[in-house]
Amino acid sequence: MRTGFRSIVTKFPLTLIGTALFAIGVYLLGVGFSLRNPYAVFLSFTIIFGLAALVVIGRVNAKRFETLTIxxxxxxxxxxxxxxxxxxxxxxxxxxxxxxxxxxxxxxxxxxxxxxxxxxxxxxxxxxxxxxxxxxxxxxxxxxxxxxxxxxxxxxxxxxxxxxxxxxxxxxxxPAAFDDERLYRVQAVVGAEDKQSRKTADEERYYMREYVPGDRFRDINWKSSSRLAILLTRISPNTQEKSRIITVVFRSLPPGRVRSLDRIVHLDFSKSWTVSFMRKVKEENPDFQFDLVVGENVTRIETESEIETAAEILAAATTEPSTPSAAIESREAFIFTTPFDDGLAAFLIARGDAVNHVHATAFPEKGSIRSVRTVRFFRPASATVIPGAWALRRERVGRSTPAGGRVEREVLDVRLA
Structure with a gap:
């Protein structure tokens, strides 16, 4: 019965406004004949025949369009x-x-x-x-x-x-990409030592570039860095840089009892932060590769086009199983998460003395001098977007990002509109 009703609605040629206008035309026709009012009869015929003409013209041309391969x-x-x-x-x-x-x-x-x-x-x-x-x-x-x-x-x-x-x-x-240098800021970490011997003359031939994740701690030029307020790394032009693999861990939302606007917006921002970080690092260091860890799955990202694959993986990420620390072999990891991640502390403890860079969204705190980013769920758009009742619920957890790594926080002020 439902299928038959849907079929009738699909094939019915009038819209809601057209149906209302047709009903007015029929009403005027009845009133005109009963009161012998020629104006009402003329107006009703104009409405009915006008609608009929539009229906016929539309139906004939729709048949012509059906022959096309669209x-x-x-x-x-x-x-x-x-x-x-x-x-x-x-x-x-x-x-x-x-x-x-x-x-x-x-x-x-x-x-x-x-x-x-x-x-x-x-x-x-x-x-x-x-x-x-x-x-x-x-x-x-x-x-x-x-x-x-x-x-x-x-x-x-x-x-x-x-x-x-x-x-x-x-x-x-x-996830949407954004251009904000604050979101890509990294700090120096201890890299693997290179035991290869060099000649004294080779050691003099260096050029400088800004520090990127994976550079060795001993290659940082602290003297020049202190003058320029950025970390600079010494690189030999005669040495072919080896491809470095950066481990990126995306920790999705844990299953929660409350579905809220805050959970969805923080999750979405964390996805954008993860993808934007990989794009920025890849842009500045084409030889770098990534191991993207989402839940229990690890995906190797080698090229810029494969970052789109990573973005697609993150688009579908919702409430994933917790990432076991044993699944991450690298001693250095860049972790992206939200304030709803109640398993982060245990994860960092299980990582032991590994170097962790935690990138976490956070809630505004009273009296804090941190800059706050306002994120609005609704924005001016041509499409009609209607969320569920969860968009009216707000959730503010009092959990702060635990210690156990270098932490970058992005404070979000979430608003519906």
């Missing part, structure tokens, strides 16, 4: 909080008739983590053309399970004639 191109990556065109509808080679537009309607839900989701709806209208770009306006990273349909509608919003089948896609919404 595709929803979804190969390009999509990022949260970015409204630039990413995908496209291709194959609409005919032009819509006068006063009509081709509409591509997308509906679905974005799984944003912790069992929460966001209802998503967007529409692209055009007069036709070989390629119609689609921009997405997702507030946070996640996975969009979407269904789309094509229809021919008049510009007054009175009629619609659907054509072609429906499209279904699973689209990862990758």
């Amino acid at each position: 595709q929803w191109e979804t190969s390009a990556p999509v990022y949260a909080r970015r409204s630039a065109p990413a995908h496209a509808v291709v194959g609409i080679e005919r032009r819509a008739p006068f006063l009509f537009r081709v509409h591509f309607s997308i509906r679905g839900r974005i799984s944003v983590g912790d069992g929460c989701s966001v209802a998503y709806h967007d529409e692209v209208a055009s007069v036709g053309g070989e390629r119609q770009p689609i921009a997405y306006d997702a507030p946070v990273a996640g996975v969009l399970e979407a269904r789309a349909r094509l229809s021919l509608r008049d510009v007054f919003g009175l009629t619609r004639n659907r054509f072609g089948g429906s499209f279904t896609r699973r689209i990862p919404i990758r």
